[in-house]
Amino acid sequence: MYSVLFVCLGNICRSPLAEALFMKLVSEQDLNAVFTADSCGLIDFHKGNLADPRTRHTAKLFGIDILHRSRQITLKDFEAFDELLVMDESVYTQVMAMKPASFDGSRINYLRAFDPVFPGNTVPDPYYQDQAAFEEVHHILERCIANYLQMVRQSIPPKNHT
Numbered sequence: 001m002y003s004v005l006f007v008c009l010g011n012i013c014r015s016p017l018a019e020a021l022f023m024k025l026v027s028e029q030d031l032n033a034v035f036t037a038d039s040c041g042l043i044d045f046h047k048g049n050l051a052d053p054r055t056r057h058t059a060k061l062f063g064i065d066i067l068h069r070s071r072q073i074t075l076k077d078f079e080a081f082d083e084l085l086v087m088d089e090s091v092y093t094q095v096m097a098m099k100p101a102s103f104d105g106s107r108i109n110y111l112r113a114f115d116p117v118f119p120g121n122t123v124p125d126p127y128y129q130d131q132a133a134f135e136e137v138h139h140i141l142e143r144c145i146a147n148y149l150q151m152v153r154q155s156i157p158p159k160n161h162t
Contacts, residue, residue, distance in 0.1 A: 002156055004037045005081040006111065007091055011041030011070040013127050013134070014087045016051040018111060018141050020059055020066045025149055034156070035149075039068060040077065042094050046070040052127065058134040062142075078103040085111040085148070087123040114148040115140060 004022060008015040019039035026035045050056065051066045059066045077084070078100055084107060086092045095108055110121045123140055126133035 001033070002035050002152065003081045003083075004035065004152075005073075005077055005084045006037065006039040006087075007041065007073060007084055007095055008039075008087040008123075009042055009091060009125065010046045010127075011039055011068075011072070012046045012049060012052045013055050013125060014123050014137060014141070015039035015041065016066050016068040016070070017055050017059060017138060018085070018087075018123075018145060019068060020064045021138075021141050021145050022149065024064055025145060029149070031153075034153075038081070040071050040073045042073060042091060044072040047072055054126070054131055054134045057131070058138050061135070062138060073098070075100060082107065083152075084108045087111060088125070089121050092121070111144050111148070112140070114144045114151065116147045117143055 006015040006018040006022070016039050019037045022037045026032055047070055049070045051068060051070070056066050073095070084095060086095055086108065092108065092110060096105060099105060099108065112120045112123050123137060123144070124133070126137045
């Protein structure tokens with residue numbers, strides 16, 4: 001099974017929404033036996049909390065329930081996941097700095113690099129913004145994840161494809 005970890009700062013806005021969107025697409029494409037995902041944050045400030053209410057509201061608008069509880073990244077995550085997808089340059093820098101020497105740094109990537117419309121390094125953090133910003137982040141994540149899933153499906157061995 002191919003496992004993906006979505007990483008942002010606090011694990012209450014971007015990464016839990018990315019995880020939920022990824023798993024929704026995986027389910028819709030009947031790929032539950034092929035892919036799994038989780039999300040986490042760099043800090044433990046929100047540890048154990050549900051996603052931000054605005055994140056959960058945005059997800060509900062698009063037919064998704066987010067039940068994930070915030071957690072902080074651990075060294076075990078580098079062993080447990082095939083790929084880590086980060087939300088911005090600061091997160092990337094910190095994840096790269098904490099990775100074990102044995103972990104292949106090419107397995108840490110910017111999620112926004114998979115945006116077919118505006119590729120880059122940053123999925124903006126909507127935390128200090130209004131509801132519209134959360135909905136815009138949803139659209140960005142949706143594009144990135146759909147493109148990412150399509151690309152990664154092509155790179156895993158055919159025996160894993162449905």
